[in-house]
Amino acid sequence: MMKLIYNLTMHRSKRYLIKKYSKEFWKNFKANADKTFAEILPQVPDIGNSIFSFNYEFGPSYIAWYKSFLKLGFTGEEAIQSIWMMNEKMVTTIPRPFLKATGKTYLNGFRKKAAAHDALQEKGKLHPYDWNITYREINQNSFEIDIAECGLKKLAHQFDADGLLPGICRMDYLFSNLMGNGFVRSKTLGDGDSCCNCHYDLVGECEWAPEKGFAERK
Secondary structure, eight states, X not given: OHHHHXXXXXXXXXXXXXXXXXXXXXXXHHHXXXXXXXXXXXXXXXXXXXXXXXXXXXXXXXXXXXXXXXXXXOOHHHHHHHHHHHHHHHHTTXXXXXXXXXXXXXXXXXXXXXXXXXXXXXXXXXXXXXXXXXXXXXXXXXXXEEEEEOHHHHHHHHTTOGGGXXXXXXXXXXXXXXXXXXXXXXXXXXXXXXXXXEEEESSOOOOOOGGGOSSSOO
């Protein structure tokens, strides 16, 4: 899955990056990113069949893209904004009606598996890079999770890419917006808070709007 995410997103982003920068830029970006991705992939810890596995699969791609953008002279903020756009290009490969169905299915699956995740967590049997959470069921449409430890944060630190956060945390808003889920959060580990306090609605609304900033909705 990690290779699929990387290759699909690169394919979908090629035209955008060439148009915005140049063919030469794309050539250098791809060469740097491909090299970094190939180097780090064998070193990425396997967290097993976690409910956060899908989130974790994006990590190596984020790190490779981030490092490649920085190598080509981007600021950290410019690199994050470009990764946002690349993710949007990738996700919108799927038609919007299917995206909404996918979002609802994903969150339904998550809530069904949350109890098992909690049980493993209580027994100390989660992988060290897995997410440590507190789960709360609200109603049939809504649930909340407080994240005390984040696998992506640990992975970014392992590969000297701490600057990815909190930028990549904001993509929860992008994905929720595209998939028709409700989402809100006022704290993240990436911002130095004690946890990520996430509220999800299977069916709801979520504004992306990065131009408004992320002071309150982290």
